[in-house]
Amino acid sequence: MRLRITHDTRYEYEPSVQTALHVAHLVPPPTRCQDRTESRLEIDPAPATLTETLDIYRNVRAFFEVDAAHDHLHVRATSLVTTWAPEAVDSRLAWDAVQDAFIYRRGADWHPAAEFIYPSVHVHPSALFADYARPSFPPGRPLLDAARELMQRVHTEFTYAADATEINTPAAVALERRMGVCQDFSHVMLACLRSLGLPARYVSGYLLTQPPPGRPRLVGSDASHAWVSVFLPDIAARAGGHGWYDLDPTNCRDGWGSPGEDFVRLAVGRDYADISPMRGVLLGSGKHALHVGVTVEPFEHASLAGAPPV
Numbered sequence: 038m039r040l041r042i043t044h045d046t047r048y049e050y051e052p053s054v055q056t057a058l059h060v061a062h063l064v065p066p067p068t069r070c071q072d073r074t075e076s077r078l079e080i081d082p083a084p085a086t087l088t089e090t091l092d093i094y095r096n097v098r099a100f101f102e103v104d105a106a107h108d109h110l111h112v113r114a115t116s117l118v119t120t121w122a123p124e125a126v127d128s129r130l131a132w133d134a135v136q137d138a139f140i141y142r143r144g145a146d147w148h149p150a151a152e153f154i155y156p157s158v159h160v161h162p163s164a165l166f167a168d169y170a171r172p173s174f175p176p177g178r179p180l181l182d183a184a185r186e187l188m189q190r191v192h193t194e195f196t197y198a199a200d201a202t203e204i205n206t207p208a209a210v211a212l213e214r215r216m217g218v219c220q221d222f223s224h225v226m227l228a229c230l231r232s233l234g235l236p237a238r239y240v241s242g243y244l245l246t247q248p249p250p251g252r253p254r255l256v257g258s259d260a261s262h263a264w265v266s267v268f269l270p271d272i273a274a275r276a277g278g279h280g281w282y283d284l285d286p287t288n289c290r291d292g293w294g295s296p297g298e299d300f301v302r303l304a305v306g307r308d309y310a311d312i313s314p315m316r317g318v319l320l321g322s323g324k325h326a327l328h329v330g331v332t333v334e335p336f337e338h339a340s341l342a343g344a345p346p347v
Contacts, residue, residue, distance in 0.1 A: 038120045038298045039074075041336035042243050044261070046315055047328045048110040055321035057103045062241070062304040062312045063114035064089070064097035069124075069279060071301060074117040077341050081111045096304035096312060112315065115341055120298045126282055130271040132180035136234040138270060150236040150268040150280065157307035159224050160239075162232035165209060170229035184230065184267045184284060191226050192289035204309070219263045219287040220309055226265045226286050227308065236268035239308045240283060245299035245333045259333045261314060262287070264296060266305065301333070 044063055064076045080087070084101035092098045103110065139151055156162060173186040196216040204220070208228045211221035223239055230237035244262045264285040273280025283296050290297070304312035314329075 038245075039336050040118050040120060040243075040245060040299075040301060041332075041334055042114075042116045042118065042301060043330075043332045044114045044243075044314070045328075045330045046110075046112045049326040049328075050108050050110075050319075050322045051324055052322060053106045053108045054103070054110075054319045055106050057107075057110070057317055057319045059101055059103075059110075059112075059315060059317035061099045061101070061112065061114070061315045062096055063099065063112070063314055065116050065118050065242070065301050065303055066095065066097050068302055070122070070298070071118050071120045074119060075341050076114070076116040079111075079113045079115075081109075082107045094305050094311070096306070106321075116301075117336060117341060118301050120301060122298045123283070123295060126181065126269070126272060126295075128181040128269045128272050128282070129179045130181075130269065131177045132174050132183050132233070132235065133176055135180050135268075135270055139234055139236060150270075150273075153236040153238045153268065153307060154231050154234055156231075158310035159205075159308040160208060160227045160231060162228055163209070164232070165212065166225070166228040167232035169212060170233055174233060180235065180267070181269060181282065184235075184282075187226060187229055188265070188284045188286045189289055191222055191286040195222060195225075195286075197222075197287065222286040223263045223265050224308060226284070230265075230267060238266045238268075238281070238305050239312070240264050240266050240302060240305050241309070241312050241314070242296075242303040243301040243331065243333045244288075244296075245301075245335075247299075259331045261303070261329075261331055262300070263309070264300075 065073050067073055078099060080101060082103055085104040087101040089097060089099045139154055170187055174183045194215055198216045199218055202211055202217040202221050208224040211217040212225050227237050227239060241263050246259045264283055266281045266283045268280050269282050285296050306312040
């Protein structure tokens with residue numbers, strides 16, 4: 038599937054900002070399920086400096102500085118991405134065996150996935166989350182089966198409500214209320230898995246939203262999305278195995294929850310704080326208004342040339 042993603046972020050400032058430094062995660066990386074054909078980052082007002090690097094998780098990260106007074110900031114990220122469905126996974130390793138493998142032991146080799154067991158800014162493992170997860174994790178059950186059931190429970194028992202939470206709402210509050218958005222669903226599921234000593238990471242990206250039959254696609258109606266990736270050591274141990282398996286508790290499509298070719302990965306991290314689309318430091322502004330619009334659509338032409346400017 039070939040997709041064009043347009044992600045617009047616009048800030049209005051009052052009074053004007055004198056200078057600003059920003060970091061953005063807005064460029065999809067190449068992965069085993071996608072290939073970035075082209076990407077473009079447009080910024081108004083034009084930044085004094087703009088650099089792109091890879092962070093420690095190999096996400097594409099842009100730093101830019103606007104060093105003149107400005108009353109608005111408009112960032113448009115446009116990408117062309119070719120995607121394909123992930124390969125089938127057959128993992129039968131018991132979850133408690135994985136838990137035991139990641140228990141710290143003096144002198145043991147450090148495994149990169151171990152970083153995704155510990156607390157992070159928005160994910161705080163605790164008995165509260167372990168108790169919620171435990172019915173899906175009886176002794177000896179395969180980790181993949183148990184994680185899928187946990188995902189299905191979050192999908193079924195939680196209500197998607199756009200105004201129920203904010204960016205900084207704790208996962209424990211979302212668990213108590215049983216409502217939130219994709220970010221909350223993902224943080225709750227991450228907290229459950231990590232509370233059992235299982236490595237799991239946060240994935241940000243986009244989802245191609247199909248309109249109802251006979252209805253046109255609504256430009257700007259799509260949004261950035263979030264889901265979860267759990268580590269399967271037996272898959273990683275096989276030749277060419279990557280070890281990470283994605284699950285989407287918000288949609289739980291077909292009961293399996295694994296994102297398909299209509300998903301585009303943007304970045305991975307411990308939680309939202311690692312890979313928020315944009316954040317920064319401002320000097321001189323009292324308040325701001327934020328407007329975000331995302332469009333994900335199939336494309337036929339293999340170039341961004343001729344796309345409307347910011």
